[in-house]
Amino acid sequence: MSKTPSLYLFVPADRPERYSGAIASGADAVIIDLEDAVTPDRKQEARTSLCAELNAATVTAIPVLVRINGIGTPWHSDDLAAVSDLFATGRIAGIVLPKAEAVTDIETIRAGLDRDAEIIALVETAAGLARADEIARAADRIAFGSIDFAADLCCEHSREALLLARSRLVIAARVAGKPAPVDGVTRSTRDEAEIEQDARYGASLGLKAKLLIHPAQIAPARRGLAPTEAELAWSQRILAGIGDGSAVMIDGQMVDAPVIARARQIRDDHKWTSNRQT
Known part of the structure; x- marks a missing residue:
């Protein structure tokens, strides 16, 4: 697991009193949301609150990003100008772009920001997945905006219906040499078993990070992203038994370079998630 953030917690931009709590929640990064979490009549107020609060705050220990309104919306240009100023003063690490559908979307954002700003592109439509x-x-x-994606396709928001899309994003990120994709949100904020299972399912496909909508989701999601005890025990047996790294038989199975690589991935994932829990 790359040491990039694994858990991104959304907080509504028009609730500035929640910013500090989100930053201290134990998430790896916070996304202050100007888009879906804010109704149209509160967009300007939310943007004003965002700028005032972040400019008055000290630089945070974890990355803070802003989800702006999408290209083509009435609020996009003002959002981009505001976040550009916030990035220039070191208040945010970058932005989340909703409904990314083309390279030109990203290039437009880059043109309005410093080249070092991080851009997370949310794939939420069939057009976005196609590109x-x-x-x-x-x-x-x-990142995968699974709920919006299901709405765009008029399909069920289920693992089976969205399997192709999730796998497609994992492959795209891998070929591009970028960090593993961020999986979409779990709608339940109270069912810890569901949250953990969703995170584990995404991780099993290669989505090694997750979007969260409530601090209560942090602990179960982190458990879901971590290797299971059985996986960790297996990796320890493999790594203890490989000797000089040549192919050997362990537990009655041939262990060669790809198996060893997987065992090392599990070991590293365990170290990363364990460090984040402490």
Whole structure:
């Protein structure tokens, strides 16, 4: 697991009193949301609150990003100008771009920001998925807006219906040499078993990070992203038994370079998630 953030917690931009709590929640990064979490009549107020609060705050210990309104919306230009100023003063690490559908979307954002700003592109439509390879190359990381995607396709928001899309994003990120994609939100904020299972399912496909909508989701999601005890025990047996690294038989199975590589990935994932829990 790359040491990039694994858990991104959304907080509504028009609730500035929640910013500090979100930053101290134990998430790896916070996304202050100007888009879906804010109704149209409160967009300007939310943007004003965002700028005032972050400019008055000290630089945070974890990355803070802003989800702006999408290209083509009435609020996009003002959002981009505001976040550009916040990035220039070191208040935010970058932005989340909703409904990314083309490289030109990313290039437009880059033109309005410092080149070092992180851009996470949310793939939320069929058009975005169709251009996943180019979007993954242009952005710093891609994320899956699963609920919006299901609505765009008029399909069920289920693992079976969204399997192809999730796998497609994992492959696009890998080919582009970018961090593993960020999986979409779990709608339940109270069912810890569901949250953990969703995170584990995404991780099993290669989505090694997750979007969260409530601090109560942090602990179960982190458990879901971590290797299971059985996986960790297996990796320890493999790594203890490989000797000089040549092919050997362990537990009655041939262990060669790809198996050893997987065992090392599990070991590293365990170290990363354990460090984040402490």
